[in-house]
Amino acid sequence: MMTRTAIIVCWVMAIGLALFLVVPLLVIAAASFSPTPVFDLPLTGASTRWYGRIARLDGFWPSLLLSLQIALFSTAISLVCGTLAAIAIARGKLPGAGIFATALVSPLMMPGLVLGIALLQGFRAVGFTAPWATLLVAHLVITLPYVARTMIAGLARFDFTLIEAARTLGCTYPGSVLRVMVPALAPSFLIAGIFSFLASFDNYPVSIFLADVRTKTLPIRMLQYIEEAPDPTLAALSTLILAGTVILLVVSDRVVGLHRMAGTSD
């Protein structure tokens, strides 16, 4: 009897938590199709006019462009640097490899607010104030841990004998890395890239300290809209971002498998 009760409790908890996580997303999606400026239940029809208004939001395109730029550049740089650092940790017989790895991943555990203030003060202290560049460097701090963590785990499973095999088969050392290591680690690169891109794209707490009037990332701009005019346009935008993310994750899952998406270990 006890076990049956326990199973029921677990199921209720699981379903309840899933609903708790998913329902707000469904509400925002529903709200984006609301025919009236104020979202009311029950729905009295559907309209896509809010989607049309996204493009006309004040400063929307520059912010979207900025966020995409920062996310793409920081992800690209993190993929290269994070992978090299991960190789050093996984392969190089560094004395303090463990400590180094922890340090590299530590921004993940740091509150974004603290990170933002620290970076702002730090950049000011050294006279580094160009907004676009400071944002990029700050986002490197955000994205690097995701890449490093994923690549360290990926490399831990990588058999470096593959490189030796390629060399004895006629490949130069750099050639072996490109022809064998990079393709073998492709799933890890993909996962690292996606998490890194998403972490940068939706970051608010760090960006807010480094943005200025002309350099505002999309999340900052969105919060500004909601303060100024809380109509369903924002819900429509959120729904688009959500849909984009879901498509990205589903496609990646098709490519590399869900079990490798969920975590960084086996």
Next chain:
Amino acid sequence: MSESSPHLVVRGVSKRYGPTTVLDHIDLTIRRGELVTLLGPSGCGKTTLLRAIAGLVQPDTGKVELAGRDITNVPPHKRNVGVVFQSYALFPHLTVAGNVAFGLKVRGMARREIDIAVERALALVKLGHLAGRRISALSGGQQQRVALARAIAVEPDVLLFDEALSALDRKLREEMQVELRRLLQDVKATAIFVTHDQDEALTMSDRVAVMNKGRIEQLAEPRELYLRPASLFALNFVGLSTRIAGTVLAAGNGKVDVETRVGRLSALGNFQAGSPVIVAARPEQLRLGEQGEANSAAGRVRSVVFQGSRTLVEVDAGAGESLLAELSGRDGAIPRLHDEIRLSWPVAETFAFPMEAQA
């Protein structure tokens, strides 16, 4: 090039890692078409020697020549060697055919020629039907064959096997040993195997190099290695034996008389009187009962292990010494546990080794 001319020559190769000497002036000459095993315990340097031949380890001193070419300073990708690794090291992102084609593509071979060569290599290892499979969809034995096909496909001057069969289960391994030897002989490959498995070494090779502490202790044909071990280490590492400690009483004509705790024994060897030695004999040389001029010792049967065609009998000869006999039921009854028996064996099959060489 004739069959007997040296094909691979290793001359005075040494390698140190910090204070550890891994290879200590190794000399090794292998003929074309010969199958040679480097046999030894872990840490004896056998894998390092193989990697030095492949170019994955740069020796501190010495030279390596392959097919008449000095390759000491040639990088691995220009050596034309084929390596089968213990982990197989198959490329997970490529199919079976893609793995086998890898070395040929890198060499810039034409597509049609590659297809033909891949097909031939896969047919050789009987995997033609799996050409399009992913590596992860193969069993361990199949992966082993793909690794072999990949190494053979590039037609290397020498094939190097680094514990290549050790990951297979026993039955499959024994089948592969026989099949691999036949296959390598068919394609007239020159090959070096690294293993710690004496059965594999005896089955696969034309000659076996027993390695210990960075040196080759003995390089001999399997039969000679077993019947005439050159050192106590070689005796211990290949096959079973009875070993009894003693002191040389008298010597002459390549024979010694040795005083031991189980009585006086005679053995082959050249030692000065008074030298401490180990007297040894293979278990199949020991027979029940007395024989004319032979060595003999008596004791109580400690264990009897039935092994099919033969029975392994261990006898407690007293004073901490024991005798090991492998008896076939044909020459008489097999003794029972706790029986008092006498065993004898020919002097000509009794070895003596210096005591201090004992590892």
